[in-house]
Amino acid sequence: MKIAAIEAIPYSIPYRHPLHFASGSVHEADHVLVRVHTDDGVVGTADTPPRPYTYGETQKSIVAVVQDVFAPQLVGIDVFDREKIQAVLARTIHNQTAKGAVDIAVWDVIGKTLGQPVTKLLGGYTDSLRVSHMLGFKPAQELLALALEFRETYGINTFKLKTGRRPLNLDIEAARVLRDGLGEDAELYMDANRGWTANEAAEVLRRTADLGLQFLEEPDDAREVLGRRRLVTNSPIPIAADESAANLGEAAREILTGGANLLSVKTARSGFTEAAKIVGMAEGMGIDVYIGNQIDTQVGTVASVVFGAAFAHTAKRAAELSNYLDMTDDLLARPLAITGGRIRVPEGAGAGTDVDDDKLAHYRTD
Ligand code: MUC
Ligand code: MG
Incomplete structure (x- = not known):
C-alpha cells in the first residue's frame, strides 16, 4: 500500500458573497485539490485554500510544492507509515496548507483501505x-x-x-x-x-x-x-x-x-x-x-x-x-x-472528501 502518485489540481469557483476581513478578502475559491494515489488504486482527496495574507502560499506555490517537492519524496512510502510521511513534509518549512492537504488525503486513503470512517x-x-x-x-x-x-x-x-x-x-x-x-x-x-x-x-x-x-x-x-x-x-x-x-x-x-x-x-x-x-x-x-x-x-x-x-x-x-x-x-x-x-459527520469509509468528477472537470484551471 505505497503512495504511487500525488496530483495537485488548481480550480476556481466564484463566490456569491465575497468575504472581507482585516487581512484580506476572498472573491473566488481559487483552491488546489490534492489527490494521493496508491499502487493498488485507492485515491485519497483533500482541499487546499491558498491564503497569501496568512501563510504566504498562493495557488501556484501550492501546486509547485506538492508536485515538485513533496510528491518525489513521498512516492514509494507506505501510507500507514504516517510518521515517515510527516518527517518528509517537515523537511520543507512553511507551506502549511499544502502539507495539511497531503496529510488529510493520506488519512482518506487509510480510512478507505481499512473500510473505516476516518473520524x-x-x-x-x-x-x-x-x-x-x-x-x-x-x-x-x-x-x-x-x-x-x-x-x-x-x-x-x-x-x-x-x-x-x-x-x-x-x-x-x-x-x-x-x-x-x-x-x-x-x-x-x-x-x-x-x-x-x-x-x-x-x-x-x-x-x-x-x-x-x-x-x-x-x-x-x-x-x-x-x-x-x-x-x-x-x-x-x-x-x-x-x-x-x-x-x-x-x-x-x-x-x-x-x-x-x-x-x-x-x-x-x-x-x-x-x-x-x-x-x-x-x-x-x-x-x-x-x-x-x-x-x-x-x-x-x-x-x-x-x-x-x-x-x-x-x-x-x-x-x-x-x-x-x-x-x-x-x-x-x-x-x-x-x-x-x-x-x-458523513458515513462511510474515508474522510468523506470525495469530489464530483464532472464538477472538477468544469472548474479546474490547469
Ligand atoms: C480567520 O479565522 O481568520 C481569514 C484569513 C484566514 O487565514 O482565515 C480566515 C478566517
Ligand atoms: Mg482568524
Missing part, C-alpha cells in the same frame, strides 16, 4: 458538531439581517464577527447591533486578523464589556510580544490565537509566552496529524480549542467536521463550518447539510 480512526467521539458562522465586514444592519437569516434557515446561533477596522466604533457598533438584535442567547465573538494594536484591542474590550462576547481572536500582531502579553493578562475574556499558532510549535510558544489562552485549530493548515497533536497539547495545558475556518469549501469543511467530531476537546465549542454557503458551487460529491445548527 472513528481519530477518536470517534460524536457524530455532529454545532456550527458557528463567520460574518465578514458589512454595515451593522446588514450583518444583523444576515445573522437572523442564518438563524432562521439553518438554526445557527453562534457568530464570529470579523473586526479590526478603524475607527474602532465601526466594529463596536456592529457587535452592539448583533447583540441587541440576536438577544442574550446568541454566542458572539470577534476576530480582528491582527488589524488593531494591543492598545486599540484593549479599548474595544473595555467598550464592549457589557456585550457578553465569548472571546477575541487574533486582535493584534502576536509578534509584538509585550503588547500581546499585556492584553492577554488584562483581558476579561480569552484571547485566541489563530494565524499566530499555525503549527504545533507556534501554538506551544503562544500559550507558554502568554500570547493567547485559547486556540483555533484548523485542519486546512495542520492536517489531521498535527491538529491532533495541537489538541492534545492544549487539553493537557487546560487550554480550550475550537475548530476554525480557513474559508473552506465543502471539501475542506467536511475534513473539519470529521476531525472536530473525533475528540471531546474539539467538540465542546461551536465549530466554524458554514462559509462554503458564500460560494456559487462546490466540488464535494455528497453535499453537506446544516440542520438545527449542526453538521453531521
